[in-house]
Amino acid sequence: MISSIDCPHGKSSIITGSVLALLLAAGGNPQRSVAVGPTVIEFYVDDEPRRGLPIMDFASELVVLDRDGQIHALRGAAKENVRDLKLPYEPANPIETRDRLQSEFGRDFEIVATQHFLVVQPRGRGDRWPDLFERSHRSFVNYMSRRGVKIRRGRFPMVAVVMPDASAMYAEMERAGIQATSVAGVYERESNRVITHDGGHLEFIAATVRHEAAHQSAYNYNVHSRVVITPRWVTEGIGQLFEPEAMVMNQAGLTLRDRVNRDSLRKLKENFDGGQSDQFSQAVRDLIGTDEMFNNAQTTADAYAVAWAMMFYLAEREPKNFARLLTGTNGRGTYQPYDRFARLNDFERWVGSDVDTFAKKVAWFLKSL
Structure with missing residues (x-):
């Protein structure tokens, strides 16, 4: 499953698609990619101050790329209550993202770091899920590279969230504003996260994880763009x-x-x-x-x-x-x-x-x- 941001008419581009795709894939500093470009703004999500790069300014919403790779659509007061910091964009490092995830999910969860992922899972689950995400990603990169697809590694750590059971997964999806039923997992494009659970038929869930992890790898390694409409x-x-x-x-x-x-x-x-x-x-x-x-x-x-x-x-x-x-x-x-x-x-x-x-x-x- 892939969610999308509604795109009202009358949009006004801040960054061209090709430059933005480079930023999303490489997580690079705009000063190295664009001679003159927008600077970081401060905005609020659930009353929490965040910093990010404005992507698109619509009549009804402002789309912003957070420092951890999430995309936020700011509407109403949230759109108006932003402040230009006049700072270059720098993605959050893995330690910052890990600390934010630990604060978000609490003490019942642990954050396991692998080469390419930060995996949020119930404490004591071991390496099964981190290993599956890593193997899925390595398989994706190998398969695509062998077929001549250009791969460009991102600098945002890929985040995977494993909830203890299906009901907890659906609660997390509802919290994230994701509407889905009868699924074992999803990749949510705006948050750039895979969400799944650890309480069902393992073979079926693992197949779903491999599917959703492929989406995540594709959007983070420049096979797809999160701000382009792809069939x-x-x-x-x-x-x-x-x-x-x-x-x-x-x-x-x-x-x-x-x-x-x-x-x-x-x-x-x-x-x-x-x-x-x-x-x-x-x-x-x-x-x-x-x-x-x-x-x-x-x-x-x-x-x-x-x-x-x-x-x-x-x-x-x-x-x-x-x-x-x-x-x-x-x-x-x-x-x-x-x-x-x-x-x-x-x-x-x-x-x-x-x-x-x-x-x-x-x-x-x-x-x-």
């Missing part, structure tokens, strides 16, 4: 790629069959004759053009399965086009609207074939599996 078949297709357990084993996904998402493939066999039906080609076209299949509860499961097939085919059989697609979607303007015509036109330009031909190639690939 959901692209983002969710990547999440689906990393659900199989073999993807995070020591010899991750050595064979093509190891890398297959069995649940997605089964859904495709049940509802699309393994990709051979006419409905499959139409589903591919619908996903490229809009996100409606994801938004309709009756077609959501199909949307995830078809998105997996499309991204898996590109990654395994057309890696250059896979990388070109990700570079193209990531490089669009900040919060720039993306209508059906533009999405279809961009797809055919980046992938180098029309939609119907592409759907047939994906169907042939699925048949070979």
Whole structure:
């Protein structure tokens, strides 16, 4: 699941999309990226003073990048009650972020630091969750790099929150303003956190964590941008790629069959004759053009399965086009609207074939599996 900030009409850009993407991915100092740029402002979240970089100034809200990597949408009095500090932007260091997390979650939780993560978990849970997040991230970077996708490491520590059970997870999601039901975990784009729990069927939860951790890695390592509208078949297709357990084993996904998402493939066999039906080609076209299949509860499961097939085919059989697609979607303007015509036109330009031909190639690939 990926949440989004509503983008009202009449927006006014403060930083260009390409520069902002660099800041979000690299967490760098704007003085090294921009000759002249905005300085840090002081603002308030739940009456707590924070410091951050203004990203976009809408008529009804100001979007700010916090020093810990969170994105805040300030509205009403919060939008007006800001102060320009005339200081350069510097991301919070891991110690600052760790202290803030400890204060936020309290003594019943511990903060476990790994090379790339700060994992918030109930005390005494050991290394199981930190190891899973680390292995998931390393698998993501390795898989993408092998396929020519440009990776740029971020300087924001990635935060993962593991609650003791499902009810505690839903309470934490409600506190964060996330609306979701019947999930084992989420990646929340604005807070830049994965939230999951430690009280259910471990195999199912682990698959969800691998999916959500792939989102987090993608948004932190410049595969996606958190301030660019990216088609959901692209983002969710990547999440689906990393659900199989073999993807995070020591010899991750050595064979093509190891890398297959069995649940997605089964859904495709049940509802699309393994990709051979006419409905499959139409589903591919619908996903490229809009996100409606994801938004309709009756077609959501199909949307995830078809998105997996499309991204898996590109990654395994057309890696250059896979990388070109990700570079193209990531490089669009900040919060720039993306209508059906533009999405279809961009797809055919980046992938180098029309939609119907592409759907047939994906169907042939699925048949070979």
